[in-house]
Amino acid sequence: xxxxxxxxxxxxxxxxxxxxxxxxxxxxxxxxxxxxxxxxxxxxxxxxxxxxxxxxxxxxxxxxxxxxxxxxxxxxxxxxxxxxxxxxxxxxxxxxxxxxxxxxxxxxxxxxxxxxxxxxxxxxxxxxxxxxxxxxxxxxxxxxxxxxxxxxxxxxxxxxxxxxxxxxxxxxxxxxxxxxxxxxxxxxxxxxxxxxxxxxxxxxxxxxxxxxxxxxxxxxxxxxxxxxxxxxxxxxxxxxxxxxxxxxxxxxxxxxxxxxxxxxxxxxxxxxxxxxxxxxxxxxxxxxxxxxxxxxxxxxxxxxxxxxxxxxxxxxxxxxxxxxxxxxxxxxxxxxxxxxxxxxxxxxxx
Numbered sequence: 001x002x003x004x005x006x007x008x009x010x011x012x013x014x015x016x017x018x019x020x021x022x023x024x025x026x027x028x029x030x031x032x033x034x035x036x037x038x039x040x041x042x043x044x045x046x047x048x049x050x051x052x053x054x055x056x057x058x059x060x061x062x063x064x065x066x067x068x069x070x071x072x073x074x075x076x077x078x079x080x081x082x083x084x085x086x087x088x089x090x091x092x093x094x095x096x097x098x099x100x101x102x103x104x105x106x107x108x109x110x111x112x113x114x115x116x117x118x119x120x121x122x123x124x125x126x127x128x129x130x131x132x133x134x135x136x137x138x139x140x141x142x143x144x145x146x147x148x149x150x151x152x153x154x155x156x157x158x159x160x161x162x163x164x165x166x167x168x169x170x171x172x173x174x175x176x177x178x179x180x181x182x183x184x185x186x187x188x189x190x191x192x193x194x195x196x197x198x199x200x201x202x203x204x205x206x207x208x209x210x211x212x213x214x215x216x217x218x219x220x221x222x223x224x225x226x227x228x229x230x231x232x233x234x235x236x237x238x239x240x241x242x243x244x245x246x247x248x249x250x251x252x253x254x255x256x257x258x259x260x261x262x263x264x265x266x267x268x269x270x271x272x273x274x275x276x277x278x279x280x281x282x283x284x285x286x287x288x289x290x291x292x293x294x295x296x297x298x299x300x301x302x303x304x305x306x307x308x309x310x311x312x313x314x315x316x317x318x319x320x321x322x323x324x325x326x327x328x329x330x331x332x333x334x335x336x337x338x339x340x341x342x343x344x345x346x347x348x349x350x
Contacts, residue, residue, distance in 0.1 A: 016068040017311040024048035025346060026128075029083065031091040031118060033071055035062040037306065037328045038090040038131075041335035045342050050084040058320045065313045075117045080124035088341065089125070091118045092133040092329055095141055119153050122160075129341050130160060130186035133329055136167055138182050150184070160186035163196045168337070170307070170330035171255050172201035176208050177305040179258040179330055183337055193344050199336045208271065209252040211304035216275045219282050222295040223270070226287030231267060249294060259302050261326040266296045299325065307331035 018040055025046035030038050033054040043049065054060055054071040063071050072078060093114045122130060138147055147165070154162045163185065170179040187193035223231075235246025247267040250256050257268045274293040281289060297305075299314055299321035306328050314321050 016066065017309075017313060018043060018067050020048050021046050026087040026342065027085070028088040028090055029086045031075055031089065031121070032093050032114070033063060034059050034092065034328050035324045036067055037308070037331050038092065038334055039067060040308070041331050041338050042088070042090065044335060045338055047088070047342075050086055053078065058316050059324055062314070062316055062324055065315050075114070080121045083121050083125060085125060086127050087345070088129045088131060089118070089122060089127045090131045093118055095134050095138045095146065115150060119158065122154075122158055126188060128188050128191050128345050130154065130162075130184070131338065131341060132184040133334070134182050134184070136180045136182055139165070139167070154184070154186050159189055161189065161194050162186040166198040168198065168333050169201055170333045171204050173307075173330065173332040173336050174206055175305055175307045175330055175332055176204075176206040176210060176254075177256045177258060177330065181329070181333070185337065185341060187344065191345060196340070196344065199340060204255065207253045208250050208256055211301050212252065212271065213273075213298055213301060216277060217273070217295070217298055219276060219278060219280065219289055221298055222273075222276060222289045224281075224285040224287040225290045227285070228290045228292070228294055256305055259305055259326050261323050265326060266322065269297050270294055271297055302326065307333075
């Protein structure tokens with residue numbers, strides 16, 4: 001049974017912040033969609049999202065309240081013939097190694113990985129363009145064999161024109177975050193596109209101050225004095241060994257470190273905020289709220305670091321929100337590359 005259009009939310013929802021353009025110029029699909037970073041970018045370019053896949057139930061909820069659609073679940077159990085026709089396939093697929101030792105290293109050797117699910121949909125639906133995003137580490141993953149296999153599948157097995165992938169940094173696209181990701185773009189032979197240049201990365205235009213909360217935030221985001229001392233001791237131990245690990249306080253005129261899930265993800269992006277007036281804890285903490293004004297960034301600040309407009313509804317716990325924004329794409333960087341793709345397909349050919 002074909003899925004057709006996206007499933008619509010059955011119960012009445014509040015106003016949806018990100019609506020499909022009334023007269024879309026093209027159709028796209030959004031795989032491993034997370035909370036819709038690709039969708040925000042491509043809707044802003046005039047596109048209609050006709051299919052979304054996302055397996056995480058909390059991300060599905062965030063997607064639902066912001067776009068009015070319920071994403072389909074596990075892409076590995078969805079048949080490629082059931083995916084609607086589309087012009088552009090977007091996918092921020094997870095990075096996995098391929099078992100290519102002693103094999104030809106092509107399409108069939110990607111089975112068992114999530115890239116295979118992207119490839120089989122491309123093979124079946126033959127979209128005009130491909131736009132893939134991944135962590136910078138994909139470039140050297142398994143000594144470069146993983147990326148080499150991906151490019152072989154796209155270029156040789158599927159026949160797309162795929163220029164050399166580019167490492168793009170979000171800080172050059174209007175968000176104050178040092179976030180490097182690899183972008184892979186491809187064009188179907190019928191489009192006649194045989195050259196493509198990624199946007200220039202020339203100038204940092206924003207600092208953390210541009211996304212910092214203007215109003216007083218909850219005491220729950222401020223570190224306890226005990227925890228702050230623990231972080232300082234941890235950093236001192238690593239510094240004594242010549243390591244650069246440890247917490248970091250981002251000043252207003254700084255660029256934030258990449259926001260990531262787990263590890264020191266939040267502690268590497270602490271901020272100074274002198275605006276707290278109520279030092280009574282609202283959560284169970286050891287010790288007292290520190291009097292130095294050191295706090296974690298809020299989920300909204302993380303959203304802004306990824307280029308999500310303030311109208312994006314955050315309707316999950318803080319823990320889930322940090323996870324969702326940490327795993328997301330940086331919307332402005334996606335949109336900058338997406339515009340060049342759309343121009344190649346629908347503007348330059350006129």
